[in-house]
Amino acid sequence: MIKLNNTISELNSYLQSKKWIYEGETILSVEKPGEGNMNFTLRIVTNKRSFIIKQSRDYVEKYPQVAAPLERVLREAEFYRLINDIPQLKLMMPDLIGLDKENSVMLMDDLGKGKDYSYLYQQGEVISEEDLLTIIFFISKLHNTITSNTVEKKITNKKMRELNHEHIFKYPYVEENGINLDEILPGLQQHANILKQDEQLKKEVLELGKLYLEDGTTLLHGDYFPGSWLKTGSGVRIIDPEFCFFGIAEFEIGVTIAHLKMAEQPEETIKKALRHYKNSCPLDEELCEKFVAIEIIRRIIGLAQLPLEISLEKRVELLKGARKTLLN
Ligand SMILES: Nc1ncnc2c1ncn2[C@@H]1O[C@H](COP(=O)(O)OP(=O)(O)OP(=O)(O)O)[C@@H](O)[C@H]1O
Ligand SMILES: [Mg+2]
The missing domain is CATH 3.90.1200.10 (Aminoglycoside phosphotransferase (APH), C-terminal lobe)
Structure with a gap:
């Protein structure tokens, strides 16, 4: 199980290993996209785009002593799959870009700094x-x-x-x-x-x-x-x-x-x-x-x-x- 962190070089190798980063694309910065407690969530800004990476772990990110279901991000991804056919719903949520079931990592569209x-x-x-x-x-x-x-x-x-x-x-x-x-x-x-x-x-x-x-x-x-x-x-x-x-x-x-x-x-x-x-x-x-x-x-x-x-x-x-x- 890979545990992501906010080091650019490590994120870069992870994304490359998943083929989730384009050729010639480099990470410029990473930042916390907003307040969240449960998961490891980051905004990754590259020279071509920005996206959000979310990893769920077997604990609550903000309170590591509190256990939580490891694969919860996979359930979130299933939700995105189910609404995929309903344009009015899909348009109101981020697109799912990638899913790594083994490591409970999901990549999604950045909806901007709202x-x-x-x-x-x-x-x-x-x-x-x-x-x-x-x-x-x-x-x-x-x-x-x-x-x-x-x-x-x-x-x-x-x-x-x-x-x-x-x-x-x-x-x-x-x-x-x-x-x-x-x-x-x-x-x-x-x-x-x-x-x-x-x-x-x-x-x-x-x-x-x-x-x-x-x-x-x-x-x-x-x-x-x-x-x-x-x-x-x-x-x-x-x-x-x-x-x-x-x-x-x-x-x-x-x-x-x-x-x-x-x-x-x-x-x-x-x-x-x-x-x-x-x-x-x-x-x-x-x-x-x-x-x-x-x-x-x-x-x-x-x-x-x-x-x-x-x-x-x-x-x-x-x-x-x-x-x-x-x-x-
Ligand atoms: N696709 C997105 N585009 C832009 N910002 C996002 C996106 N996804 C999450 N964020 C930002 O990151 C914050 C945390 O995301 P999210 O709520 O999914 O994480 P979480 O760990 O499940 O949080 P919580 O503990 O509140 O359940 C959001 O409040 C929002 O500000
Ligand atoms: Mg949440």
């Missing part, structure tokens, strides 16, 4: 209606076109789903899980403890977790939140489907809405996005609301924290609302 939509968590930042509708268009098109009826072999991505299942449905509710929430925001821990001690709530969460683990009929991106949406000079682009699987749309849309809420986007805009989605796809709204609640809880009291700027009061309000939805 930023992702994580800036929406900053106070006062609002997404334009046009961009949000584009984001919703992509996901509804995906859910509508790639189903178990249209593909021969479904992506199950079991290991990534198990990892996510742990972090979404279990870990946040464990009392002594090692996170001191007061370090994140003073006063938060005591509010989290209320949820951690609520047996009925935890039971409901585990029931929803079972639904997440069930194989479904619809291809999901699997991580459809602002960090997977890029704002580029040519418009909105979608990246990083490493958590993709065939599941239920309510989970996916629930995650998206949860993030719009935590980013304090206008209620009216969120409603419009949901209406837009429902215009072309079926959705069990009650179930979707439950996944909204689950995602809000895990992002506020779980390990995968966001750059949230909302106050303690607002977080507590969201947690209370989420608990109510789940106990309903």
Whole structure:
């Protein structure tokens, strides 16, 4: 197993060994293309073009002590292959240029130095209606076109789903899980403890977790939140489907809405996005609301924290609302 690093000469020999670099092409520079935690991801700039190289390893890049499924980039590549025949989807994602299965390395088009939509968590930042509708268009098109009826072999991505299942449905509710929430925001821990001690709530969460683990009929991106949406000079682009699987749309849309809420986007805009989605796809709204609640809880009291700027009061309000939805 080759472990890539950011040394130009070593990258050059690796790319040459794969015949992924043209004759007369030389690497001018390498840089970190943006914020990412899970994988080794680099932008390589040559005298002819620039592209992105992504390697997944059996641990989380930013936290090497945390294990992660080694071959996850191969699942991401399978997603790109499945959308290859749907122009509207393909045009909104980077092209897959190369795949090295042996070393879990993927090469893809550089979408340019756009930023992702994580800036929406900053106070006062609002997404334009046009961009949000584009984001919703992509996901509804995906859910509508790639189903178990249209593909021969479904992506199950079991290991990534198990990892996510742990972090979404279990870990946040464990009392002594090692996170001191007061370090994140003073006063938060005591509010989290209320949820951690609520047996009925935890039971409901585990029931929803079972639904997440069930194989479904619809291809999901699997991580459809602002960090997977890029704002580029040519418009909105979608990246990083490493958590993709065939599941239920309510989970996916629930995650998206949860993030719009935590980013304090206008209620009216969120409603419009949901209406837009429902215009072309079926959705069990009650179930979707439950996944909204689950995602809000895990992002506020779980390990995968966001750059949230909302106050303690607002977080507590969201947690209370989420608990109510789940106990309903
Ligand atoms: N094809 C691309 N074109 C341009 N920029 C990209 C491309 N792919 C990734 N990036 C940039 O690199 C960052 C990290 O990429 P990506 O999200 O795929 O990595 P990751 O390790 O899976 O991250 P995470 O831990 O958030 O899941 C992105 O936020 C984006 O800014
Ligand atoms: Mg990722």
